[in-house]
Amino acid sequence: MNRPPPGNRSPTGGRNAGGGGGGRVPEQQDSARVGTAAVRPGEQRPLLSSRLTPTVPPEPVVARPRLLRRLDEGSAGPVTLVVAPAGWGKTTLLASWVRLTEPEDAPAPAWVSVEVGDDGDRLWAYLAAALRTATGAADDDLVAPLPTGPPRPDQLELLAAGLAAAERPVLLVLDDLHRITDPAALSGLEFLLRHSEQRLRLVVGARAGLPLALHRLRLAGELTEVGTDELAFTDDEVADLLTAHGAPLPAAAVHRLRERAGGWPAALRIAALALRGQPDPERWVGQFGGDQPEIAGYLHEEVLAAIDPADRDLLRRTALAESVCAELAEALTGRADAEQALANLAGAGGLLRREDSRPPWYRCDPLLADLLRAELARLPGDEVRELHARASDWYAGAGRPADGLRHALAAGRWDLAAELFVAHWPELTRYDHDPVGGPTPPAAPPEAVQADPEVALASAAERAYAGDLSAATGHLRTAASYADALPTPRRDRFLRLATALELTLARLAGDLPQTRAAAARLLRTRPRAAPTAGSPDGPPAGPLTDASGPGDADLRAFTGTALGLVGMSAGGLPDARFVRARAAAREAGRPRTELVAASRTALLLAVRGDLRAAEQAAHDALGMPPCRGWSCRLDCGYAYLALAVVALHRDQPEEVAANLALAAPATDEPGDEPVAAAVLALCRAGLARDAGDPAAAQRLLVGAREALPDEPAAAELSSLLRAAEADARAERGDLDAARDLLADVAGDPATPALDVVLARVELRAGDLGAAGRALPDWQGPPAAAWPLSVRLDAGLLEAVLAERAGDGRRARRVLEQVLDLAGPQGSRRAFTRAQPSVRDLLAAHLDAGTAHFPLVGDLVRGVEEGAARPAVEPGGLLDEPLTERELTILRYLQSILSNVEIAGELSLSVNTVKTHVRNIYRKLGATRRREAVRRARELRLI
Numbered sequence: 001m002n003r004p005p006p007g008n009r010s011p012t013g014g015r016n017a018g019g020g021g022g023g024r025v026p027e028q029q030d031s032a033r034v035g036t037a038a039v040r041p042g043e044q045r046p047l048l049s050s051r052l053t054p055t056v057p058p059e060p061v062v063a064r065p066r067l068l069r070r071l072d073e074g075s076a077g078p079v080t081l082v083v084a085p086a087g088w089g090k091t092t093l094l095a096s097w098v099r100l101t102e103p104e105d106a107p108a109p110a111w112v113s114v115e116v117g118d119d120g121d122r123l124w125a126y127l128a129a130a131l132r133t134a135t136g137a138a139d140d141d142l143v144a145p146l147p148t149g150p151p152r153p154d155q156l157e158l159l160a161a162g163l164a165a166a167e168r169p170v171l172l173v174l175d176d177l178h179r180i181t182d183p184a185a186l187s188g189l190e191f192l193l194r195h196s197e198q199r200l201r202l203v204v205g206a207r208a209g210l211p212l213a214l215h216r217l218r219l220a221g222e223l224t225e226v227g228t229d230e231l232a233f234t235d236d237e238v239a240d241l242l243t244a245h246g247a248p249l250p251a252a253a254v255h256r257l258r259e260r261a262g263g264w265p266a267a268l269r270i271a272a273l274a275l276r277g278q279p280d281p282e283r284w285v286g287q288f289g290g291d292q293p294e295i296a297g298y299l300h301e302e303v304l305a306a307i308d309p310a311d312r313d314l315l316r317r318t319a320l321a322e323s324v325c326a327e328l329a330e331a332l333t334g335r336a337d338a339e340q341a342l343a344n345l346a347g348a349g350g351l352l353r354r355e356d357s358r359p360p361w362y363r364c365d366p367l368l369a370d371l372l373r374a375e376l377a378r379l380p381g382d383e384v385r386e387l388h389a390r391a392s393d394w395y396a397g398a399g400r401p402a403d404g405l406r407h408a409l410a411a412g413r414w415d416l417a418a419e420l421f422v423a424h425w426p427e428l429t430r431y432d433h434d435p436v437g438g439p440t441p442p443a444a445p446p447e448a449v450q451a452d453p454e455v456a457l458a459s460a461a462e463r464a465y466a467g468d469l470s471a472a473t474g475h476l477r478t479a480a481s482y483a484d485a486l487p488t489p490r491r492d493r494f495l496r497l498a499t500a501l502e503l504t505l506a507r508l509a510g511d512l513p514q515t516r517a518a519a520a521r522l523l524r525t526r527p528r529a530a531p532t533a534g535s536p537d538g539p540p541a542g543p544l545t546d547a548s549g550p551g552d553a554d555l556r557a558f559t560g561t562a563l564g565l566v567g568m569s570a571g572g573l574p575d576a577r578f579v580r581a582r583a584a585a586r587e588a589g590r591p592r593t594e595l596v597a598a599s600r601t602a603l604l605l606a607v608r609g610d611l612r613a614a615e616q617a618a619h620d621a622l623g624m625p626p627c628r629g630w631s632c633r634l635d636c637g638y639a640y641l642a643l644a645v646v647a648l649h650r651d652q653p654e655e656v657a658a659n660l661a662l663a664a665p666a667t668d669e670p671g672d673e674p675v676a677a678a679v680l681a682l683c684r685a686g687l688a689r690d691a692g693d694p695a696a697a698q699r700l701l702v703g704a705r706e707a708l709p710d711e712p713a714a715a716e717l718s719s720l721l722r723a724a725e726a727d728a729r730a731e732r733g734d735l736d737a738a739r740d741l742l743a744d745v746a747g748d749p750a751t752p753a754l755d756v757v758l759a760r761v762e763l764r765a766g767d768l769g770a771a772g773r774a775l776p777d778w779q780g781p782p783a784a785a786w787p788l789s790v791r792l793d794a795g796l797l798e799a800v801l802a803e804r805a806g807d808g809r810r811a812r813r814v815l816e817q818v819l820d821l822a823g824p825q826g827s828r829r830a831f832t833r834a835q836p837s838v839r840d841l842l843a844a845h846l847d848a849g850t851a852h853f854p855l856v857g858d859l860v861r862g863v864e865e866g867a868a869r870p871a872v873e874p875g876g877l878l879d880e881p882l883t884e885r886e887l888t889i890l891r892y893l894q895s896i897l898s899n900v901e902i903a904g905e906l907s908l909s910v911n912t913v914k915t916h917v918r919n920i921y922r923k924l925g926a927t928r929r930r931e932a933v934r935r936a937r938e939l940r941l942i
Contacts, residue, residue, distance in 0.1 A: 064093065084228045085351060087303075114179045131170065178206040291371055499521050644656050650828050655894065705718055726757045
């Protein structure tokens with residue numbers, strides 16, 4: 001259906017998006033016709049016109065153009081399904097969409113509201129009336145043969161033939177269709193969909209459990225699905241909702257409110273109404289939860305009331321955990337059918353969200369989890385502690401020590417808590433800043449701590465993992481007060497573990513000096529049997545027999561990772577430290593620590609130019625067993641970012657874009673590790689320059705450089721950003737600005753990238769002498785520590801200068817040396833994106849003979865292809881622009897991901913992705929994936 005562009009709709013909500021205006025609505029089309037349908041001869045019961053008109057949404061309604069466009073796109077196909085539990089705005093969205101239909105485009109969609117108790121007779125009575133309304137007077141004979149009840153096969157065939165011959169498609173909206181429980185009542189609709197030659201378009205709103213043949217529709221690519229992920233409010237939409245209700249909040253509070261509500265529209269509307277009378281709205285948002293009376297009442301009446309008591313008990317008991325799998329649910333409830341019960345609650349009930357994991361794990365929405373935990377807290381204390389004990393035993397056996405520790409403390413199993421902490425302390429360290437939910441376990445009583453002070457250390461570790469640094473510090477002090485009473489071997493172990501906790505707390509608090517000091521103290525406690533070397537981490541050592549404390553490999557892995565993270569927090573690139581920490585973690589059998597070190601190793605090696613090792617480390621990190629109770633989002637983000645850097649140096653822009661898209665959700669907010677933001681900017685700036693937009697590249701680089709910490713460790717990364725910025729300025733023709741940017745910083749042996757760029761700027765200016773004087777020695781021993789890209793750029797500049805000086809033999813010798821460096825790593829960008837004179841050098845090198853003949857031939861073709869790329873305005877030649885979702889999928893088409901994998905990344909059905917891909921091909925005039933990507937790059941859409 002054609003619709004006015006989203007910009008013509010109300011941007012902040014209100015009447016244009018909800019009840020009023022926007023075109024002819026069903027009750028305005030022909031009320032007499034609906035009235036006639038209501039009193040046709042033979043009708044046993046009158047039809048209510050209110051069920052044949054869209055519900056008037058409560059004001060104010062927030063305009064949601066992204067969802068309106070989604071329905072526009074979906075209604076071009078046979079079936080669009082808007083499915084979600086109660087309160088997710090299905091009816092409001094559908095009613096707003098219907099009311100915004102422009103009458104000159106087509107008749108407004110016909111509407112049927114399904115009610116509880118409707119059977120096949122009643123449903124088809126309303127369907128007949130709706131179809132008469134949709135087809136208009138000229139097509140009244142189309143549905144005249146329909147009786148008041150379900151049609152006979154011959155009547156269905158007549159109706160299907162009539163629909164197939166209709167001038168325009170008939171669009172029918174069926175709201176709350178889940179209330180029809182008899183599959184036979186809908187079999188006629190399925191027949192019409194199959195045989196009306198796509199002239200019948202259904203848009204269905206439902207909670208779940210539809211008796212339609214959805215699997216067949218999916219396989220046929222005839223189903224568009226809009227679920228809770230898309231219906232959930234974004235931060236901007238929450239801000240619009242609050243503003244429309246006269247209760248605006250600062251951006252940070254808006255984000256907190258959306259996170260607490262899980263984007264649930266009903267809860268957000270309740271919150272918006274409540275906020276208007278609050279004296280301290282931000283404080284109220286901080287306390288917002290599912291146990292508040294307004295939210296709890298809605299959840300009880302609309303969500304939980306219809307659930308079987310046994311399933312409600314399962315929900316309550318499993319709410320003890322943040323997420324649950326079948327085995328854990330069975331341990332908590334004793335139900336042998338827990339797997340099927342969870343699947344049913346996630347499917348038909350929509351009360352659980354299935355995570356993308358194998359085996360499947362399920363999670364409640366935040367507010368429902370709040371309510372269930374409040375109910376759980378009202379159970380007898382012994383029963384609750386028993387549940388925690390079961391959870392602790394299960395987690396401990398499943399290799400999830402952090403969860404096992406939390407539940408052991410909640411159950412009062414102090415001995416198990418201390419045992420878990422001592423055995424798994426490196427894996428109980430928080431390496432990211434994602435929030436950790438769940439109530440705070442009780443503190444161990446004094447007699448338990450006196451008997452074993454490591455119980456207090458366990459409590460400190462649990463609170464540190466949850467991000468409650470103040471409580472963790474308090475537990476640590478309590479533990480320390482009992483340490484002197486321990487016998488010597490136990491005291492030595494206790495002090496090492498306490499020092500490890502001090503290191504963790506200092507790192508999480510961002511106290512870099514204290515982190516370094518604690519790491520030094522911890523390394524001084526290494527067992528005497530451990531060999532040492534020149535570095536503070538020491539070399540890998542074999543397993544130790546020192547039973548008084550942590551093994552040497554554990555200490556090296558733990559301190560090396562912590563110090564590496566501290567270095568990255570300061571803007572440094574401590575790749576060697578992470579390489580050693582990764583090896584030690586593998587030796588110690590600490591997969592969580594190994595994952596952290598491997599992902600950072602991958603990124604930092606990629607920046608250094610060790611592309612093969614970086615690629616291997618990234619794949620190792622991504623191939624490790626998925627989250628065993630850890631948050632791996634940031635680690636995977638670093639691994640994907642490393643692959644993007646590798647692809648950039650290999651001049652594979654499609655791969656760069658695809659990996660950046662996978663990395664961005666984690667690395668756009670890198671917490672206290674600014675290296676990710678800087679590397680992300682370098683990659684995006686490289687793509688912008690390749691697309692002919694050096695100004696955009698310059699803006700990205702300036703922002704990233706200004707955001708770096710003012711620390712000596714950040715000097716190298718800062719020089720890479722400044723060098724790229726100067727290059728971008730020179731590419732725009734502003735050579736003086738490029739020189740000014742380098743004037744006070746070039747010439748430092750520690751930042752060779754700046755000297756190389758200054759030499760390139762002088763070469764652009766035609767001053768060969770100045771270029772030669774600025775060029776650093778890229779072959780001397782110190783140059784071995786430079787990033788590979790800097791060495792390659794320097795070598796190519798020397799070859800170009802030698803050629804221009806008339807020394808062709810030296811130019812070819814230098815070029816061969818550059819190829820010797822680039823070849824093993826597959827690095828191409830220095831050649832393919834270099835100045836035009838490099839192409840002539842490469843072509844001449846082919847004729848003169850080289851040990852890298854295939855590589856040089858490939859590079860010559862790559863340079864020619866790069867030079868031939870046309871410069872056009874982004875999207876300027878498209879007759880029909882791509883939608884936001886199509887642009888997102890287009891970016892993924894650059895990668896090697898299949899349609900199935902893209903669907904998994906975007907939480908869409910495979911057929912939805914295929915439909916969007918077909919639309920992309922059509923709009924770009926392409927017939928294949930590679931052709932579509934090439935065309936999109938020419939148009940600068942990606």
